[in-house]
Amino acid sequence: MPTPYGQAMQLDRWFHVLVVMGGAAACDTATDDVRRDVPDALPTADDAGPADDASPADDASPADDAAASADAGDDLAPCFCDQGACCDRSQTPAVVAPGFACCWSTTCP
Amino acid sequence: MLLVDHVPVTAAAAAASVWRQRALVEHEAARRFAALARGLAALGWHDLAARATAAADDERDHVGRCGAILDALGAAAPLPAPTGPPVPLGPATLAAGPRVLYAAVAIGCVTESLACALLAALAERAEHPVVARTVAAIQRDEVEHARLGWAVLARCAGEQDVAWLGAHVDAMRAAAVADDVAAGPGRADLAGFGVLAPAEVGAVVSATWGAVIAPGLARYGVSPPPPAGPGPRR
Numbered sequence: 001m002p003t004p005y006g007q008a009m010q011l012d013r014w015f016h017v018l019v020v021m022g023g024a025a026a027c028d029t030a031t032d033d034v035r036r037d038v039p040d041a042l043p044t045a046d047d048a049g050p051a052d053d054a055s056p057a058d059d060a061s062p063a064d065d066a067a068a069s070a071d072a073g074d075d076l077a078p079c080f081c082d083q084g085a086c087c088d089r090s091q092t093p094a095v096v097a098p099g100f101a102c103c104w105s106t107t108c109p
Numbered sequence: 110m111l112l113v114d115h116v117p118v119t120a121a122a123a124a125a126s127v128w129r130q131r132a133l134v135e136h137e138a139a140r141r142f143a144a145l146a147r148g149l150a151a152l153g154w155h156d157l158a159a160r161a162t163a164a165a166d167d168e169r170d171h172v173g174r175c176g177a178i179l180d181a182l183g184a185a186a187p188l189p190a191p192t193g194p195p196v197p198l199g200p201a202t203l204a205a206g207p208r209v210l211y212a213a214v215a216i217g218c219v220t221e222s223l224a225c226a227l228l229a230a231l232a233e234r235a236e237h238p239v240v241a242r243t244v245a246a247i248q249r250d251e252v253e254h255a256r257l258g259w260a261v262l263a264r265c266a267g268e269q270d271v272a273w274l275g276a277h278v279d280a281m282r283a284a285a286v287a288d289d290v291a292a293g294p295g296r297a298d299l300a301g302f303g304v305l306a307p308a309e310v311g312a313v314v315s316a317t318w319g320a321v322i323a324p325g326l327a328r329y330g331v332s333p334p335p336p337a338g339p340g341p342r343r
Binding site: 010011012014015017018019021022023024025026 | 157217222225226229252255256257258259260261262263264267316317320321324325328329
């Protein structure tokens with residue numbers, strides 16, 4: 001039976017959004033400027049987590065335009081994106097459409 | 110607008126029972142994140158503690174969102190709330206520091222990561238605007254909550270060996286499924302109300318576990334022990 005959520009790309013994206021970005025952000029130890037979806041709070045390549053197979057330079061660089069949308073919160077319509085493009089690392093820079101918030105709570109590297 | 114104007118009352122009642130249970134789960138999640146925040150602060154990780162405090166606030170907000178759906182389903186009533194202190198997660202033998210890590214992994218890496226995938230599946234199926242809005246809003250928060258768990262794990266793993274968690278992974282998964290996933294009424298016709306059929310839930314859980322959570326844990330050296338064999342033959 002096909003799963004309702006079994007597409008490899010979708011799961012790959014979840015791995016990236018949750019595990020890679022979540023883990024990389026752990027190394028940002030600043031206490032005053034840690035906010036959601038703000039580029040300053042996201043890791044740099046130098047902030048790589050402990051996993052050797054991570055490629056933080058590719059995985060965690062923010063996109064400023066997307067950050068602006070994601071940071072606007074409830075004023076924007078939730079967007080489940082064009083899942084064939086948004087957050088797809090093969091099509092960087094991915095974007096959040098104007099007027100929408102990123103439901104992945106990321107800045108779409 | 111009452112959703113029950115458009116659907117059989119029995120379906121609305123079944124969906125309401127699930128959303129009522131979810132409200133209770135959100136209540137409990139708020140307490141657990143608050144406890145996690147205290148634990149993280151005690152470790153001196155105030156940045157992560159602040160995120161856990163924000164997560165607790167989010168979960169309290171989710172209770173209200175669940176209530177809005179219950180209102181729309183015509184099932185408005187005082188929402189349930191847990192009583193007594195929250196039950197500490199993990200074996201009682203764990204020291205304070207490892208217990209914080211256990212809680213972060215159980216809540217964030219396992220439960221909230223599963224919730225993200227399930228909510229994404231729900232979002233594709235939700236038919237009613239109030240349900241769709243609620244699912245979208247909750248999912249946006251759950252992404253951050255899951256990432257908090259992965260952040261705690263990453264930070265701990267950068268300082269110490271965390272492989273001991275592997276012995277507890279199966280228990281974490283079982284608890285997450287029991288608490289947050291398996292609360293459905295066993296019906297296949299409620300997806301529009303934000304309730305997936307059990308088979309769909311199982312498929313999402315299995316796929317997410319295999320492609321996201323298990324490999325995520327493995328990145329940090331956390332793997333469940335192999336299944337016990339049949340034992341020596343005589």
